Amino acid sequence: xIRELTxxxxxxxxxxxxxxxxxxxxxxxxxxxxxEMRPRGYRLFALEESGRMLALAGVAVMVNLYxxxxxxxxxxxxxxxxxxxxxxxxxxxxxxxxxxxxxxxxVELTSGVRRKEAHRFYEEKMGYTRNSWVFRKRLSPExxxxxxx
Numbered sequence: 837x838i839r840e841l842t843x844x845x846x847x848x849x850x851x852x853x854x855x856x857x858x859x860x861x862x863x864x865x866x867x868x869x870x871x872e873m874r875p876r877g878y879r880l881f882a883l884e885e886s887g888r889m890l891a892l893a894g895v896a897v898m899v900n901l902y903x904x905x906x907x908x909x910x911x912x913x914x915x916x917x918x919x920x921x922x923x924x925x926x927x928x929x930x931x932x933x934x935x936x937x938x939x940x941x942x943v944e945l946t947s948g949v950r951r952k953e954a955h956r957f958y959e960e961k962m963g964y965t966r967n968s969w970v971f972r973k974r975l976s977p978e979x980x981x982x983x984x985x
Contacts, residue, residue, distance in 0.1 A: 838930045841880045850882060853892050857913035878910065881934075883927045890915050891923040893931055897938050907935035909945035928962055946970050 841850055847870055851863055858866070870878070877896040882889050894911035909931065914924040935943050945964075947954050958964040 837885070838881055838883050838927060841882055846882075847880065850880065850889060850892055853889055853913060853915055854894075854911060856916055857911055880911075881927065881931070883923055883930075885923075890918045891927045893927050895931060895934075897935075897940060903942055903944060905938075905940050906942045906944055907931060907938065907940045909943065912945065924957065925961060 841847055844867065847867060848863070851861075851866055854866065855861060861869075870880070873896075877898070879895055881893045881895070883891040891914040892911065893909060893913075895907055895909050897905065898908045899905050909928075912924065912928065914921075914927075932943055943964075945958070947958065955966070959966065
């Protein structure tokens, strides 16, 4: 069963699984960020079987000039000991159907450069293509950026 998690107690229940992907988060920061992201369209979906949460996805319907209306997947994680059992694919297919129902023309996500197994999953099993690089620059509060030449 796949369902949207909309209540704080559900978010707390989902935290240990999401932390497998977002290891830097503590529970309070996670809950605070969810409260800030929800009004901007962030939605959290869980795939459950026999009362156990096996996979999670955090998504938002977005609109921009290069993709038009699309579903952006911010977070997608399957419980480590349950990987390669089809749960991630099932959740991703659900999200693709959800995107179509929302009038989206594509689904987009980013994945860390070191996550080779995730890349293989997206490209070989799910038919996604790698079409861009993401560039990031951390900003210091004082405006003195490291690594700028």
